[in-house]
Amino acid sequence: MSTLDETPEAHTPAVDVTSESFKRKFMFRLVAVMVGGMILDGYILGIIGPVTSTIEDSLNINSLELGLIAAGPLFGIFIGAPICGWATDKWGRKPMFLMDMGLFVLASFLQFFIAIGQFFVDDWIQLFVIRLLMGVAIGGEYAIGWPLLSEFAPARLRGRLLGSTVLAWYFGFMIAFFIGTLMDNAGINWRIILGSSTVIAVILFIARLGLPESPRWLLQKGRIAEGQSIAKRYMNVVEAMEIELEAKHKEETSGKEGRFADLFNKENIRATVFASGFWFCASTPYFAIATFAVVVLEDFGFGEDSAFGAVGMTVAATLGVATTAALLDKLGRRALTIPPQWVTLVLILILAWWDGPGWLMLTMLLAFSFINSGVNTLTSVYPGEVFPTEVRGIGTGFASACSRIGAGLGTFLLPWSIDNLGMATSLTIAAIIILAGTLLSQALAPETKGKSLSETAATFSH
Template sequence: MVEGGIAKADKTEFTECWRTTWKTPYIMRLAFSAGIGGLLFGYDTGVISGALLFIKEDFDEVDKKTWLQSTIVSMAVAGAIVGAAVGGWINDRFGRRMSILIADVLFLIGAIVMAVCSAPWVIIVGRIFVGFGVGMASMTSPLYISEASPARIRGALVSTNGLLITGGQFFSYLINLAFVQTPGTWRWMLGVAGVPAIVQFVLMLSLPESPRWLYRKDRVAESRAILERIYPAEEVEAEMEALRESVEADEAIIGDSFGAKLKGAFANAVVRRGLAAGVTVQVAQQFVGINTVMYYSPSIVQFAGYASNSTAMALSLITSGLNAIGSIVSMMFVDRYGRRKLMIISMFGIISCLIILATVFSQAAIHAPKIDALESTTFSPNATCPAFAPLATPNAPPSGWNCMKCLRSECGFCASGVQPYAPGACVVLSDDMKATCHSKGRTYFKDGCPSKFGFLAIVFLGLYIVVLVNINRFQQT
């Protein structure tokens, strides 16, 4: 039948999906067109991580105020909350197709606003519009796919939406890397999101509404016409009957009061345990930091000791790729080995990776390169870090001063030109000083310090992504 709801897939269903869509390309056209919403969701949540590095270079206030950076990132999430809430009403009132079209318009407006903005607050406005689109797309795209696909392959087609989300995140890192050397950098990164929104808008104009929504609106003939394009002729009547029974059951439930529904749900022990498990996993998934990694991955890489924006985004591309690969792996193994067993293993993996990452970053800070007092005071005129200058002695730096202490004093660190982990200069934080440091063939650090432990952070960050993606897949199914 074609009712909505949670759909899961196994290996057999994916095989059947390939066979069915090969015979009936129209089904894949429906699923792919709606699935672009998942791609947009992934792109707009991932692209800001790289764009933020260059936004900080263009706007000094963003570079100096971490709360402003957090606001730019988080406004998309705030917008998504509103978009999801309003999207539910739009879905029921105007249909799934109209909801997707509105989300595309919001994506496009947000992309244009951010691409042409002249101040940080304008970027925030654009992020809010994008968030509205994300909220609507996150609930509407899988719903449309579920209601417009045959029951026997519904799980496989809905699963592709989740794959497109991680694919969109990976694509955003590729785009970020592609525009590193292009004038306008972050404007192109954020503006490109308008392209798939336009593509989906055009595709959805030629596609029908969800047959289930049409049936609920008493547009039975239109609903049947769509099912005739999806199912073989001999199966259409059975699907119409299944659809009728499903809609009637839903209407009967809708007639109950909220209190009666809640009481009925909690009276069932299986429902109670399932609800408790689902809510716990959802909350735990957010608290273990996946959004922090996806929104700030290049910044985290820089904290690990890779100062270059290009290098940070290239290494972040690895973690994003592992995110997409992890989705595919989890889809392959979730039905073979069971959700509970693999989720428990994944939780232990997450805990282990986070403990190791905390240890790595702690050791990196402790063993950060020392400060060369002579270089810091003679590097160039008026170059010495203001916090360091009064404490400096001719022969040695003040006790406890190293690269990390220098950065925490809102200064920059110009690494040694002989050996990257040798003592370097603690200098003022400015673009001019960065250029001076680079002119001497050295690396300028302002977000992280040179570290022998940096590669370990990348390795375990990648492992963390893989095991966390598995949990995300399990809770969805």
């Protein structure tokens, strides 16, 4: 133990840094800052909802310009996820995890800053750029945070911990809508409302100071002794032993630089196709239907009750995420991936072509929200497990970017499709996308429950 205490990573010699208590506290801290980051992501995407009309009047913009401001973070995610994924594989999880939150602080502060006499932002393009930067940071959070957490998390808890981050996103989105509505009703400047995310960002930036580098990334870069030391210090006995075993087999691969092209070589192509395709097919119908839930419900004849039904769908989705996250490490990945997709496919087809009683149609929509959101929970788990260390960040970032294409297309096209093709045809198109994801999962989805990351990545490389 004395050897470990003398390493540069030891910050508090009075603490037994090899104790299980110390390791549990570290894991709690890592999960907390990761969950906090996802709350911030949801908050940033949700906080603009209550003030859209205020922004429109204040900046004297049209609906298209307002739509671009609202969609700015989605464009940013598409840009930021693959770039930050590449950067985290090249320069490390630790520095990028901190720098990404620094970008959150900067972009959030700019929104606070512009509240002072409109000193900075006086037109919609500047606000769009700031929201775009926030999206870049959100994309980075996916591509950096999930690989980092997966590389530290115990195999027996990895699914539950990664799944909990999705639940945190929903929580952040909901509290943003609640807080934003209260502040807007109180007459608070919309710039301050948007900039309120600065408080969360600063707290998380401070909390991330001093976090260690991923031992698996260090092994991949040939820094074997440093990786082993950090593993012994911060990881439980089982995971630390796994790092020791990995260290013995890193002579051939250590120092290898991950590239975008590597996602499509024979070792990684199956993981790339599965993670990207699964995420695209899971998120496309969900974002479209969830975003325009009121429109969908109105088409089913709910009238003034559509808003209440939309809230119910959001609650059902949140419960679906919580349930799936709790069961991931008990039932396994495939059991919570494939059967639910078949169920959602049947539900969407019934909703598309059967004109049933209103209460039954709403029940099926609630069931769809519950089950489909559970499937979407797996999008936070699979990328971190199926890609090897050298491209885990790039792979997660690329899959995230593909999912944003689906989410953006679905959200953009659904209103047009309903108006021009009708609800039945629109939902049938959604069903086709769900079917594609289901067949892809049936063929490629691995069972990674309880397996080490080296075992899960090997599933796709042989």
